[in-house]
Every structure is written in C-alpha cells, then in structure tokens.
Amino acid sequence: MSIEFFLDGKAVKAEAGQTIMDAARDNGIVIPGLCGDPRISKTTSCFVCVVKDKKTGKFLPSCSARPAPGQEIEVTTPEVLDMRRTALELLLSEHNGDCEAPCTIACPAHAQVEEYVRAIANGEFEKGLAIIKERIPMPMSVGRVCPRFCEKQCRRNIDGKPVAINEFKRLAADKCFDSYMETLPELCGKQVAVIGGGPAGLSAAYYLRLQGFAVAVYDAEEKFGGMTRYGIPEYRLPKAILDREVAHFAKMGITFVPGKKLGADIALDELQKEFDAVVIAIGCWKASGLRCEGEELATPGIGFLHNIAVNGNVAPNPGRTLVIGGGNTAMDCVRSSVRLGSADVTCIYRRTEAEMPAEKIEIAEAGEEGVKFQFLTAPVKLEKRGDKLVLTCLKMELGEPDASGRRKPVAVPGSEFEIEADTVIGAIGQNTDAPAGLPVDRYGNLDVKAGSTRIEGKLYAAGDCAYGAATVVEAIASGRLAAMEIAEDLLNIPMPHENSVFISRGTWQEMSREDVVVLRDDLSDAARVELKFIPIEERRTTFNEVCATATAEELAAEGKRCIECSCSDKSDCKLRKFSDEAGCRPNAYPGARQVASYDVRHPEIIQDRGKCIKCTVCVKVCKEVVNQTLLSLQKRGFQSMIGTAFNSGLPLSCKDCGKCIESCPTGALDWRKKR
Numbered sequence: 001m002s003i004e005f006f007l008d009g010k011a012v013k014a015e016a017g018q019t020i021m022d023a024a025r026d027n028g029i030v031i032p033g034l035c036g037d038p039r040i041s042k043t044t045s046c047f048v049c050v051v052k053d054k055k056t057g058k059f060l061p062s063c064s065a066r067p068a069p070g071q072e073i074e075v076t077t078p079e080v081l082d083m084r085r086t087a088l089e090l091l092l093s094e095h096n097g098d099c100e101a102p103c104t105i106a107c108p109a110h111a112q113v114e115e116y117v118r119a120i121a122n123g124e125f126e127k128g129l130a131i132i133k134e135r136i137p138m139p140m141s142v143g144r145v146c147p148r149f150c151e152k153q154c155r156r157n158i159d160g161k162p163v164a165i166n167e168f169k170r171l172a173a174d175k176c177f178d179s180y181m182e183t184l185p186e187l188c189g190k191q192v193a194v195i196g197g198g199p200a201g202l203s204a205a206y207y208l209r210l211q212g213f214a215v216a217v218y219d220a221e222e223k224f225g226g227m228t229r230y231g232i233p234e235y236r237l238p239k240a241i242l243d244r245e246v247a248h249f250a251k252m253g254i255t256f257v258p259g260k261k262l263g264a265d266i267a268l269d270e271l272q273k274e275f276d277a278v279v280i281a282i283g284c285w286k287a288s289g290l291r292c293e294g295e296e297l298a299t300p301g302i303g304f305l306h307n308i309a310v311n312g313n314v315a316p317n318p319g320r321t322l323v324i325g326g327g328n329t330a331m332d333c334v335r336s337s338v339r340l341g342s343a344d345v346t347c348i349y350r351r352t353e354a355e356m357p358a359e360k361i362e363i364a365e366a367g368e369e370g371v372k373f374q375f376l377t378a379p380v381k382l383e384k385r386g387d388k389l390v391l392t393c394l395k396m397e398l399g400e401p402d403a404s405g406r407r408k409p410v411a412v413p414g415s416e417f418e419i420e421a422d423t424v425i426g427a428i429g430q431n432t433d434a435p436a437g438l439p440v441d442r443y444g445n446l447d448v449k450a451g452s453t454r455i456e457g458k459l460y461a462a463g464d465c466a467y468g469a470a471t472v473v474e475a476i477a478s479g480r481l482a483a484m485e486i487a488e489d490l491l492n493i494p495m496p497h498e499n500s501v502f503i504s505r506g507t508w509q510e511m512s513r514e515d516v517v518v519l520r521d522d523l524s525d526a527a528r529v530e531l532k533f534i535p536i537e538e539r540r541t542t543f544n545e546v547c548a549t550a551t552a553e554e555l556a557a558e559g560k561r562c563i564e565c566s567c568s569d570k571s572d573c574k575l576r577k578f579s580d581e582a583g584c585r586p587n588a589y590p591g592a593r594q595v596a597s598y599d600v601r602h603p604e605i606i607q608d609r610g611k612c613i614k615c616t617v618c619v620k621v622c623k624e625v626v627n628q629t630l631l632s633l634q635k636r637g638f639q640s641m642i643g644t645a646f647n648s649g650l651p652l653s654c655k656d657c658g659k660c661i662e663s664c665p666t667g668a669l670d671w672r673k674k675r
Contacts, residue, residue: 002014003016003068005067005070007027008077012024012027014067020067020073021062021063031049031062031063032578032582033063034091034574034575034578035615037620039624040620041624042063043616043620046087046091047061047087048088048091049063050062051065051075052083053071059080059083062075085582088578089584092575093587093591094638095503096595096611097503097505097667098505099499099501099502099503099576100499101565102504102508102565103150103151106150109136109473110135110477110498116128116129117559120172121556121559121560125172125175125552128172129173129180133180137203137206137207137476138202138203138476139170140242140245141237141241142169143169143170143171144237146471146472147328148166151163155508155565156563161528163559164558167531167550168559171550171552174549175552177245177248178248185210187214188213188491191213191216192205192216192277193217194215194216194217194218194278194279195282196217196219196226196283197219198225198227198283198464199227199463199475199479200281200464201217201463202479203475203476203479203480204479205249205254207480208487210483211487213490215255216255216256217255217256217257219256220261220262220264221259224258225239225246226281226283229309230306230309230310231332233308233543234545235539235542268437272458272459279453279460279486280446280465280466281463282432282465284468285430287430288426288431289426290379292380292382293382295382295426297382298424298426300427301325301332301426308340313543318423318425319421320345320422321342321344322346322391322419322423323346324428325347325348325427325429326356327357327427328357328359328362331359332362333427334346334371335365337423339540341541345370345371345372347366348377348391348393348419349373349376350377350378350409351375351396351398351406351407352376355407368536369536369540370540376409377394378393378394385420388420388422389420390419390420391424394416394417395411395417396410396412397410431444438455439455445466445467445468446466453478454489458489458490462478462479466478499580500583501584503586515596522560523563524561529550529554531548531550532548568670569611569666573667575613592638595609599650601649602652602655604673605654605671606671607669611667612642612668613668614641614642618663618668618669619632621659621660622660626659630644630654631643631644632644658671
C-alpha cells in the first residue's frame with residue numbers, strides 16, 4: 001500500500017515502510033547523507049540529510065523519518081540547504097585529514113603528484129605519463145625547468161631533503177613521450193585561433209583539441225616554444241627535447257602557422273571573424289629598464305638570451321660582464337655568459353642572497369661555474385667611456401619590509417663606486433607588450449576577468465600576458481583554464497569540478513617527524529637521489545645539458561621516500577563530496593580539531609581517528625552485517641572515538657572482510673596500501 005505526499009510541492013508516492021530519503025530517491029531527488037546504509041538499522045547521527053516539514057516547521061532526518069499522507073516536505077529550499085551546510089561545516093570543524101598531499105596543492109597545475117610518483121616508482125611509466133599529461137602537456141620541458149613548487153612543500157623536507165618529484169616527471173616523459181598518444185575525439189566543427197606558441201598557447205591548444213576543437217597556433221617566430229625556446233638556455237632545456245614536444249602537438253592535428261606577428265602580419269579582428277574564439281598568449285617580451293640614467297646602454301636580458309637561441313648558442317664573447325637582477329632570467333644570463341667565454345661574470349643584486357627570487361639551485365650552480373655575486377648593490381648610472389661601459393653603483397642596506405614582504409634596500413649615504421665592464425645586461429623583469437586596442441590592467445597586462453581568462457566576447461588571454469611574467473608550469477595551467485572556459489562557452493561543457501574543500505594537517509614546518517612518517521611503516525630513510533652532472537669544465541664551455549635523467553632503478557628507490565600524505569579516500573570521500581556541493585567553508589567554525597592519531601597495528605588496515613565523524617556505521621556494519629562486535633563507540637563528548645574492546649586492535653582475520661572499510665564515508669578506516 002502506498003501513500004501520497006509532497007516533495008517541494010510535487011505530489012509523489014511512497015511505498016509502505018519507505019523513508020523520505022527512499023521516496024525522494026525513487027522520484028529522482030538525491031538527498032545527501034553520511035550515516036545511512038541500507039544493510040543496517042538507522043543511525044541518524046550526521047543530520048546531513050535534513051528536510052523540513054512545512055506544516056510543523058520541524059526539521060527531520062530524512063534517512064529515518066517516514067512520510068505521512070498529504071505531508072508537505074521541503075527538500076531543496078534555501079533554508080533546508082543552509083541547515084545541511086551547517087551540519088556539514090560542524091563535521092568539518094572537527095575533521096582532521098589531508099584531502100590532498102601538500103605537493104599537489106602547491107603545484108600551479110594541480111597535477112596529481114603522489115599518484116604519478118607512485119606509478120613511475122612501480123615501473124608503470126606510461127600510466128605515470130598519462131597522469132602527468134592530465135595537467136601538464138609538456139612534461140619533458142617542465143621536468144627540466146620547473147622551479148619545483150611541489151618539492152618545497154614536500155613533508156620529507158622535515159628530514160632535510162624532499163622527494164625528487166621533478167625527476168619522476170622527467171623520466172616518464174623521456175621514456176614514453178614519443179610512443180604515447182592521447183585518445184582524440186572527433187572534431188566538433190568549431191575552430192579556435194591561439195596567438196602565441198609558448199607554453200600557455202601550446203597548453204591551450206592541447207586541451208582545446210582534447211575537447212574536439214580544430215586549433216591553429218600563430219607565432220611571430222619561425223619556431224614554436226616561446227620562452228621555453230628563446231628564453232631558457234640550451235643547457236637547461238635542450239631544443240631537441242622541445243622539438244619533440246612541439247611535434248607531438250602537430251601529430252594531434254594542431255596546425256602551426258609561424259612567422260605571423262599580431263598587429264603586423266595578422267589582424268585580431270580578422271581572426272575573430274574567421275574563428276569561433278581567439279586566445280592571446282603572447283607572453284612578456286618587453287624588458288624592464290634599469291630605472292637609472294643611461295639604461296639604454298644595457299643589453300636587455302631576454303634579448304641577450306633570444307639572440308643566443310636564434311644563433312644556435314653561438315655569440316661573441318661578452319668580455320667582462322655585469323648582470324643586474326636576482327631572478328631566474330639573471331641566472332640564465334650569467335651562466336650563458338660563462339659559456340660564451342667570459343672569464344669575469346658578476347651578478348649585481350640590491351638585496352642579499354636570501355632575498356633573491358631565483359631558484360636556489362640556479363644560484364648554487366652559477367657559483368659552481370665561476371659566477372661572482374655582488375649583493376647589496378644598486379645601479380644609479382650607466383655610461384660609455386671609450387670602448388668600455390662604466391656602471392656607477394651605491395651600496396645598500398636592508399630596511400623595513402616592503403609590499404613584497406622582503407626587507408627594502410636603502411642606499412648607504414656616500415657609498416657611490418664604479419665598476420667597469422664590456423657588457424652590462426639588465427635582467428630585472430619583463431612586461432607585456434599589449435596589442436593596441438585591447439584593455440589592460442594597471443600593470444599593463446591584458447585585462448581578464450578575475451579568476452578567469454576571459455577578456456570580452458569570445459576573446460581570451462592566457463599565460464604571462466594576462467598575469468605577468470611567471471613560470472612555465474603556471475603558464476601551462478593558465479592555458480588549460482582558457483581551453484576549459486572556451487569549451488564551456490562554446491560547447492556548454494561544464495568546467496571540470498575543482499574541489500573547494502581542502503583540509504590539511506599542516507605544512508612540514510608545522511609538524512614533527514613523528515607526525516609526518518607515521519603513515520608508512522616501510523618509509524625509506526635513504527638519501528635523496530643525486531643527479532649526475534657533466535664535468536664542471538664541460539658545463540663552463542658548452543651548452544650541453546648539465547645533468548642526466550635519473551634512472552628507473554634510482555627512482556624506484558626514491559619512490560620509497562614518498563610518505564603518500566594525501567587521504568586514501570579522497571576520490572570518494574562523502575564528507576568532501578557533499579561539502580563541495582554545498583559550498584561549505586572548512587573553517588566556518590574555528591576551534592580544536594580531532595587529534596591525528598592512528599592505529600597501525602594491523603598489517604593491512606589503518607584506523608585514522610582524526611578523520612572519524614562518529615557516524616558509527618562501521619560499528620553497526622560489523623555487528624549487523626558481519627555478525628561480529630569488534631568495534632564500539634568509546635568515551636564521551638569531543639573525545640569520543642571508535643575503538644576495539646580493551647584497545648586490543650583489529651584481529652588479522654579482518655583483512656578478509658573489509659566491510660567496515662567499504663562503509664566508512666571518510667576513509668577513517670582504510671587499507672594501509674593505497675589501492
């Protein structure tokens with residue numbers, strides 16, 4: 001016998017004994033819930049499935065409440081949704097886990113670092129490459145030039161050195177790149193033009209093709225790669241490697257049109273008429289001046305590197321060289337000057353080495369190659385005297401922090417001095433040379449909507465020209481975003497879901513070694529793999545790549561150093577899924593979270609009590625489904641926890657069952673080896 005009642009004003013029927021949640025599901029309405037399981041008696045502990053009786057005004061747990069004839073139930077009103085959000089945020093306020101590993105969160109492209117490291121360490125190179133290319137379509141390049149955002153947040157830093165994450169990317173790409181081919185969809189009938197063949201443009205083209213667009217990439221240069229070709233020296237990124245990556249995009253059916261500069265050889269309005277969308281990804285190629293008298297006598301750093309690349313690493317010996325700046329471009333200039341034959345190369349920087357934005361490894365390698373550093377020095381005038389350049393400088397000292405958070409350099413009165421040189425290179429920054437007629441922001445970059453790549457209409461901008469000079473991997477992430485937004489705008493393909501709920505147990509700086517290593521009983525304490533560099537004299541006199549790719553054997557051992565920090569249940573955690581859908585704020589209710597504590601006595605099962613939300617589903621499944629009473633809710637209040645009698649631990653026989661693991665909504669009970 002069935003009854004009729006109302007869900008959000010719609011008349012529906014429920015069979016005898018059905019709950020409101022059951023009846024809603026039968027009518028295509030999904031009500032979220034964490035503590036329900038059809039195999040067990042009702043728990044009603046999470047209150048996430050709340051609905052409202054319109055007549056009485058009472059909120060009811062739909063997983064246990066049964067409808068009455070004619071009853072009017074509100075399921076999706078703002079008030080009900082807000083109540084569910086409150087219930088979820090209260091659960092999040094106590095929940096303590098790592099939704100994602102710190103390395104993945106730190107990666108600008110949000111590559112699944114832990115997953116590809118695990119696959120490659122296990123010898124599954126093509127699988128690892130597939131994971132990488134979900135977010136990074138130029139893994140051979142990125143594997144060589146990335147500043148390793150991921151490694152800076154790796155929790156193995158607590159032991160002194162992070163996992164060599166970048167080397168995994170490089171090995172898988174070197175091994176499988178030429179044989180790997182994506183599954184390509186049929187063309188959808190729409191065309192997109194990408195202006196700029198650097199990493200942002202190539203990334204946009206790649207992900208557009210994966211969505212079925214026909215793509216044409218235009219570039220002012222005769223060869224593609226943008227800053228990776230003309231701004232990163234051969235010793236860091238061999239151009240034969242880059243050529244292989246560009247060739248792969250061509251194999252995917254992407255069209256390349258070289259020697260076409262926007263505004264000179266091609267007109268934006270014509271492209272907009274011909275194509276359904278246009279992505280501008282022209283990079284930052286306008287060098288910043290030295291901001292001192294005579295700055296026009298200095299060679300722009302990016303021009304210096306471009307000239308070397310165009311001429312096949314052949315250029316005149318620059319003689320005694322001064323490079324002004326402290327970023328990676330400055331390091332590329334000083335190290336290239338050494339390779340061109342200069343026996344006297346000095347980097348001049350107005351702060352100390354600690355404040356230099358260049359990667360520490362680049363600074364160290366430059367020093368190994370003979371580059372000198374003159375810190376706390378700022379140029380005030382550059383002039384020509386005979387056949388020499390004379391740079392007048394002031395000594396500096398560090399004052400109070402400025403807007404960047406670094407201590408501001410302040411001139412020391414009366415400290416003026418001169419340095420004579422043959423070549424002075426300015427490498428203090430780059431700006432966007434924005435096409436005429438396009439809107440720009442206060443920094444001179446193309447003005448895109450906040451958090452987007454959209455400019456106006458079907459015009460988009462990606463990479464450095466939209467956000468300012470940054471890194472290759474950041475440009476790649478921006479290119480992917482442009483492709484996803486175009487697919488949404490032109491094909492009504494929803495933007496890929498990006499989790500908004502992130503809970504972390506903290507950075508390695510905030511943790512003890514015991515906190516960090518507890519999750520793996522087989523964690524290797526071996527030293528980080530050491531890269532094999534070519535001899536120093538070869539480094540100083542040639543543009544040969546400075547180090548070789550690590551071997552499969554080396555990275556198999558290195559993989560054992562990975563702690564595997566992320567939540568083992570992150571792909572199907574119900575708490576995170578429903579919290580994401582509800583737009584929850586993990587820190588809506590501040591206060592103490594559950595202490596991260598683990599029971600790792602069982603060889604195959606881990607109990608991670610910090611993740612437990614005390615829904616007691618595991619207790620009931622063990623008792624009512626498995627017919628055992630191994631688990632129970634213990635203690636009271638905030639300190640309550642799921643445990644075994646006399647704290648004896650789970651018996652070995654549990655490895656053949658796993659029913660509690662299957663039913664846990666948050667991964668508080670899980671297999672120790674990630675599956």
